[in-house]
Each structure stands twice: as C-alpha cells, then as structure tokens.
Amino acid sequence: MRNAVNNGVWSGSWVAERLGLELVGDDALPEMLGLALRRNPKRAHLLVSHVLGKHVPQSPAVVHGHGLALGRRVRELLGPDEAAKAVVLGYAETATGLGHCVADGVGVAPYLHSTRRPVPGVATAGGFEESHSHATSHLLLPKDPTLLVGDGPLVLVDDEFSTGNTVLNTIRDLHGRYPRDRYVVVALVDMRSAADAGRLDDFAREIGARVDLVATASGTVLLPEGVLEKGQELVARHEAEAAANGERSSPGARGTARQATTDPHPDGAPGPDDDRAARQPRSPGRLTRVDLHWPRGLPDGGRHGFTPEHRHRLQTALPAMAARLAEAIPDDARSVLVLGFEELMYTPLRLARELEEALPAEVRYSTTTRSPVLAVDDPGYAIRSRIVFPAHDDPADGAGERYAYNVAGGGFDAVVAVVDSVADTPLLHAPDGLLSRLAAHTPHVVLAVVPSYVPEPLYAAALPEMRPHMLPEPLRGPAFSSYAPEEVGWLLQDLSDVTLEAPTEEREEAIQSGGAHYAESLPVEYQPSEQYQELFHAALQTSAARIAQAVGVVTETVIAERSPRPVLVSLARAGTPVGVLMRRWAQFRHGLELPHYAVSIVRGRGIDANALRWLAAHHDPRDVVFVDGWTGKGAITRELAAAIEEFEAGGGAVGFDPEIAVLADPGSCVRTYGTRDDFLIPSACLNSTVSGLISRTVLRADLVGPDDFHGAKFYRELAGADVSADFLDAVSARFPEVAEAVGGAVKELLAGDRTPSWEGWAAVERISEEYGIHDVNLVKPGVGETTRVLLRRVPWKILARAGAGADLDHVRLLAGQRGVPVEEVGGLPYTCVGLIHPQFTRGATGADGKAVTV
Secondary structure (H helix, E strand, O other): OOOOEEOOEEOOHHHHHHHOOEEEEOOOHHHHEEEEEEOOOOOOEEEEEOOOOOOOOEOHHHHHHHHHHHHHHHHHHHHHHHHOOOEEEEOOOOOHHHHHHHHHHHOOOOEEEOEOOOOOOOOOOEEEEOOOOOOOEEEEOOOOOOOOOOOOOEEEEEEEEOOOHHHHHHHHHHHHHOOOOEEEEEEEEEOOOHHHHOHHHHHHHHHOOEEEEEEEEEEEEEOOOOHHHHHHHHHHHHHHHHHHOOOOEOOOOOOOOOOEOOOOOHHHOOOOOOHHHHHOOOOOOEEEEEOOOOOOOOOOOOOOOEOHHHHHHHHHHHHHHHHHHHHOOOOOOOEEEEEEEOOEOHHHHHHHHHHHHHOOOEEEEEEEEOOOEOOOOOOOOOOOOEEEEEOOOOOOOOOOEEEEEOOOOOOOOEEEEEEEHHHOOHHHHOOOOHHHHHHOOOOEEEEEEEOOOOOOOOOOOOOHHHOOOOOOOOEOOOOOOOOOOOOOEEOOEEOOOOOOEEOHHHHHHHHHOOOOOHHHOEEOOOOOOHHHHHHHHHHHHHHHHHHHHHHHHHHHHHHHHOOOOOEEEEEOOOHHHHHHHHHHHHHHHHOOOOOEEEEOEEOOOEEOHHHHHHHHHHOOHHHEEEEEEEOOOOHHHHHHHHHHHHHHHOOOOOOOOOOOEEEEOOOOOOOEEEEOOOOOOHHHOOOHHHOOOEOOOEOOOOOOOOOOOOEEOEOHHHHHHOOHHHHHHHHHOOHHHHHHHHHHHHHHHHHOOOOOOOHHHHHHHHHHHHOOOOOHHHEEEOHHHHHHHHHHOOEEEEEEEOOOOHHHHHHHHHHHHHOOOEEEEOOOOOOEEEEEOOOOOOOOOOOOOOOOOO
C-alpha cells in the first residue's frame, strides 16, 4: 500500500511541480490526498483519496472507519430525533461505499445512492447531472418511491466538496420535488475555493432551508492560469512518449478505438517497487470461484435503497461469507486485495473488513472505476499503475474501457474480485477481460458474484403470474405523442403505419347496423377552420383559471383520499391531458413526481387487461387512480367497474379501484371530481391536436392479439396544428393564482355529501325516449360529449339549455358548419346534449325531428 506521503515524498508532488498547483489547508490533507492527471477535457487534476478505497488500495478498517466517523458526527449534529427521520443519499460511483458507511454511523437511517445503471421496471424518482464528470447522468431508483418523501433531513454524501455545484444542483432538483427543511452535506474533504465558500449560505437562504456541512478535513487547491491546457498538454506528451517507446495499446472494448496506455510499464505492468514481481515474471494466476451463499432477497447495495434491517442481515451473514472466501485464499498469502466493482463498493468493503479480522495476511481494498486517469510510475504521483479492460456489465452508455489503479505492482498474493451478477458476463472472463488482467499480476484470483438486486414490486411478490415478461415498456414522446416523455407513458401499441380511417358517414352506418364496432376504425381527423382555432384560443384564455382550479381540487382530493403518491392512469385519450395536468399540480403543490400512464378503455369491450397486468407488476394496484376528462351519462364509469370486476374474477391482480377521478362530473356519476359544472373544457374542442397528436384507441382482432396492448396512431403529420402544449401550459400557468381557492374548495368538498345521484343517466334515458331514439348510446350529454359528436360522429341535432352563454360558442359554430340544428330546451341538467343521427343511412335526413326509419 502506498501512502499519500511515502518516504518523505508526497504523492501529489509530481503534478504540483509540473502544473504549479498548491495544496493548502488542514495538516491532515497531504496524508489523505494525492494528485493525478485526468484524461478528461473538463478538468486537469484529480484529487486522489487515500482513505476512500477507490483508486488506492487501503486498509478496509481505515476506509470504513472514516465513513463511520462522519456518520457519527452527523448523528451528533442532528440529535436523536432528527437522526431517526434522516435519509442518506450517496453519489455514484465514487461515493457509494462512503455513503453506506456514513449511514452506518448515523445508525438508524435508510440509504440510497444514485446510479448510472437504469433498471427496467424500476421507476425513476429523480436524476441530476455532474458537470465536471466524464459520465454525467445520475438516476435515483428507490424500490420504495416514498423514501425521498418526508420532512426529515436529507444527508448527501460525496468524497469531496470541490466547487459545490453537483451537490447544490442535486438539492435544488430534489427540493423542487420533495421539499424539506434541512440538508446535511458530508464529504471526506471540503476543497472549495474562497469564492465558492459563501455559496452554501446563499443557497440555503434561496431555498428556505438549513444546509450544514460536515467534512473530515478542509483546504483548497490553488490553480494557476491556464492549468487545464497545461494538464492536457502534459497528458498528451506522456501518452506520445509511451507510444514512441513501443508500449502496446490498451485493450479496447467490443471493437472500440484503442488508446495507448499511459503507464511507464505496458498495460499496468508491475512497477519497480514490486521487487518480487520485478525479479521473476509471473505465469497467469489461478482462478477460483466462490459461492458466498448470499442471503436471499438482500440488496447488494444502495441502488434501490438499503435499510437498517438490511444492514443487520448483512452484518449477520458476513462472517460465514468471509470464511468461504478465506478458504479459497492460500495459507501462505501475505498480501490480499479485495477489489470491488464500480458502484458495488460497500459489499466488497465489508467482506474485506471481515477478511482483515480473519486472515493473518495484510488485507487491502479498492475498486475498479470508469474514470480515465493518467498513470505515472513515480513516488510523487498518486496513480502508479493501471490495468485496462473492457466494460463487462453492458452499460447503458455503451461499451468502453474500465480501469483498476495501483493493483499492478502492488505485490498482492491474491486478489478477490467481487462483482454483481449483471457484470458476470463473457467479457469479464474474456482473454482481455478483468480476470485475465488480474491473473497477470497475482498468482491467485478469487471471484465472488453477488446477486444483482432488482426489487420486486412491494405488493406483487406473491403474484408471479402477473409479471408481464412479454409486454413492452410504455411508449413515450417524442417517438409516440408530442408530450414530453416524463409527462405520460402510453400503454398502447403504435399503429401509425396502418390505414384505419374511414369516412364518417360510412363508419356511422357500419356501427349502427352492427357491422362494425366503433373501436375498429378511426374517423378522419377533422381539421378546424381558422375561425374555430381562434375560438379555441379565446376559450382557453377565458377558462384556464377555472380549469386550473378544477385540476387542483381533483388532485388534492385524490391525494387526501386515495393515495399519498397516486399512480395516475388516464383513459386515453380525453383523460390524458387531465392526467398530465394533475401530475403537474402534484409537482407544483407537493413536489411529487407522480407516475402517469394512459390506457385504452372501449365501451362494450372493457379496459385493456394487458395494461392492467403491466400496472399490477410495476405498481401497487391500490395506488392506481383512473383519470378521465369528464362524465357524460356515466357509461365509461360503469364500463370500468364491470371490467375491473371481470379482471379480478379471471385471476387478475386485486386492488384496483374502479372509481374514476374526473375534471368535471356534470352527470353526478363519481365521488372524485374537480367540479360538477358542465362547462367548456378546451381540450374537448379538438381531436388529436390537443391530445398529444394521438388518435382515439383501436381494438381490432387482426391488429391486437391476446397478448398485445390496444392500439392507437400518432399523427406526426399534424404537428403544425398541435396545441397540446399550449393547453397544458396555459392551465398550469394559472396554478399559483388558484392555489388558495383550491384549498378552500377541497376542504368544503371533503366535508360534503358527494354520493353520485346519476341524474345524468336519468336525463339521457328520458331524452332517448322523448326523441324516439331508443338507444342511450346515441345520446351524448355535456359540453365535452356534444363537441365529440360534432367532431367525430354524424350529428343529428344539438339540445342547448336555454340561456347557455359563451360555453356553447364553439358548439354553435361547429353545428353551423355541419348544418346541424341547435334546439334550446328548458330544464336540461346539462349545458347541452348532442344527439347522434339515429338509424343512420347516407340517405337519411331526419327533417321532422323524429327518428329516421329505414
């Protein structure tokens, strides 16, 4: 093991002398840190920690001890009550193990670390970027989405606090989603410059929260002018010298471009301080695979959350697992390295700590990394050697090189490589893979594979039959719909390339004759006139605040009565704009990032059962709230209730609540609504151009198989007329001004009687008989349904409540354009009702105001 100060030579002196850097601060800094040069265009130097266990092999007791000490300081700072409510968040990849150790020190805190590995089936609870990193995207993937929701302190752990940008950006992002009163930033070293030092207090005042900082040591690196350019030039010169000396190329990954190694010794070969290796070249080492008997269901780390109960289970199992590893290590081994794998730092560290207690050998610990650093075999440089190998875990950002630093030349008699099962691939075992590279530098390689933990849904562990192995992930914009990808996921299949449109009259005749179901074809999308478009924008300006208040009321009611973190499932397509707005309200008012999906429901055929199966496998059905735009006579309300009952009777997951949450409930069909007024909702004025350019859903046997989602089309060609974002933005912009009114309305609503009266259904039955229609499906009550009749069906006449005002301007305009009479009626419970042409044939007229006979 090389210390930061070895034989009087500081391991940062080589860089400091050549770049003119100066390390100033606490006396402990030179012992904790060395310096190296990054192969990174964003920053020249790298602070190399000697107590982190990443780039420099170190005693596991030292590594674990530094994290524990920081965690105990956090616990003292917070006090027992606040510590009991704290959550610890570590940064991938470097600080994942340190964050675990800090959580150990806090003692009672659950732990989560960010990750660069997306995991199918696990919803993202947030993410952020690391500005200076070579690999920037961080994801937060907790198994329990409520882990980050709460009023307790959030403890953020990184190995160094340099500019503070990454941590402050993280807090800003999370505070917008999950606001809280207190944050604690934890780092091994606080290396902020004088200019950056005051930003923390300013930032705390900006967000209205307390932000504390806990660090083992503090100081800064004084950088001369042009240090980035000097560093890049120095790296380029050393790489060129290595190439000129004939040193062979580092192994590429899957055909990627090869780059010259930057070691004075090719491919991280033993350095001059490794006397035994220098005297006698080694033959390839022997590989032994050890089954750890890892506890079933125990997470391998904090990628999806790691609780105090998990910590206790690991602590209990560690002695037996370490004993199995010890049996594979030769008795005469005097120096053993336990090598972790990128984000998998904590488990290898704890195994190494147990081995340190059990073996007579000197045990050291470090991990592989994706960070590209120049290696220089000099006592004044922190990275003396490097081993280069291809990435072996199929990373989301593609193939590339990975590194193990200060392993070659370390004189290790055995190396224990600990990886997770996702990384136990042929590339790991390939001739240029990590195991072969290690075998060139040690006589014994031991491989231990920890099962990669992928969380089961909290509620579906007993429902293996519900896991949708064959169902695809939701479609998202911009590939499908003009909505942003995070706004909605469509549990549909894309039928954009299929011709499904038919002339409206032909469709109506086929539907009413029984020759076809309305969901088997699509109407030709009506493109409104310029006059009608102007009316839409005027109506939106007039009604945006009214809609915003209704959105707030229905969302607050859902959160209060249905679930604190509901999963919004809108009924495509009329419900989808409302679902997006409800999601935005939850963000605005509560900092919640709610999942939102759109599914198909078809009158007479029920809801998409495969979509329900997908939802049940990814979310608790009890959290699912079905969302629609408005109620008419309540047909879809009844359809959904019957479909859920049938789904459960057929062995489907139980727990779905069939009651729909709607923006407007003029038909008095549901208990969860924003208003019961029948007024103009601008999203009803248009077709796909206000619904993300998505068609009405399609269910046809030759297109939708038993294992498929229902279908829909994405009308990309209508992008020039798309006002979907205009509608959403206009309404959500009014959220702040209606927030107070929403609070009062919700309080009043929750205290009142909201029992559905179904007066709308009774009115429809009465109208159906009075006008000789004798089919309630041809009577479409309410402003929204009447508009859809005029846009998508063959309208016969419009009944308007006497005295109805501007809410019907667009209806009157459409009716005039299509030659449909508007009849004013007294005592109508709706603002208007649209009547579809009964018993329609293309020759029918219905001029007498009665049903047409054929």
